[in-house]
Amino acid sequence: EPEVTQTPSHQVTQMGQEVILRCVPISNHLYFYWYRQILGQKVEFLVSFYNNEISEKSEIFDDQFSVERPDGSNFTLKIRSTKLEDSAMYFCASSERTSGTDTQYFGPGTRLTVL
Amino acid sequence: GDSVTQMEGPVTLSEEAFLTINCTYTATGYPSLFWYVQYPGEGLQLLLKATKADDKGSNKGFEATYRKETTSFHLEKGSVQVSDSAVYFCALSLAYNTDKLIFGTGTRLQVFP
Numbered sequence: 001e002p003e004v005t006q007t008p009s010h011q012v013t014q015m016g017q018e019v020i021l022r023c024v025p026i027s028n029h030l031y032f033y034w035y036r037q038i039l040g041q042k043v044e045f046l047v048s049f050y051n052n053e054i055s056e057k058s059e060i061f062d063d064q065f066s067v068e069r070p071d072g073s074n075f076t077l078k079i080r081s082t083k084l085e086d087s088a089m090y091f092c093a094s095s096e097r098t099s100g101t102d103t104q105y106f107g108p109g110t111r112l113t114v115l
Numbered sequence: 116g117d118s119v120t121q122m123e124g125p126v127t128l129s130e131e132a133f134l135t136i137n138c139t140y141t142a143t144g145y146p147s148l149f150w151y152v153q154y155p156g157e158g159l160q161l162l163l164k165a166t167k168a169d170d171k172g173s174n175k176g177f178e179a180t181y182r183k184e185t186t187s188f189h190l191e192k193g194s195v196q197v198s199d200s201a202v203y204f205c206a207l208s209l210a211y212n213t214d215k216l217i218f219g220t221g222t223r224l225q226v227f228p
Contacts, residue, residue, distance in 0.1 A: 056214075
């Protein structure tokens, strides 16, 4: 069964450093998402992406964050200058088309630790 | 604002016990409702969903009914197995102008033999 993959599984970085989290969505999917979960808190929506542009973003997704689909398979989340509060599990998801009833398929997550 | 509230865990049960994980929501309009499950080391997987009031979603012995009058979508299973041990997330999507999912905090279920 096709699945969403994410790399790395765990990333440790120093505060102020840039990190890039990578995702490979399911191949025929057109809509891509990033969510995050700070330990002990809710899974929060960050951004959705379609047709090479952001379709929606949350208040969390400020100028420090960016997303890109650099080629036909990868979808990346970049944090330009990490802060301690960026420490969280980051989940990538994809779906075939946008609809509130469509299933979003999630990857296993990348645990980001900012020291 | 729109939100989902789940019962806190962990929920600890013996094998073959009855499971209920409570989920209530606050939303403008008519959301679609979902239960996702996360097994250790894996991503979030859709367990079941319901898109309108009184719909019942079911999968792998789990069920949840969309109750508009009580704004609830409680997850139930008649007889849990050790392999059901996981974290369960309730979520909603507003559908009409956005496709983002709004999640609860997740409830960890531990089933012992």
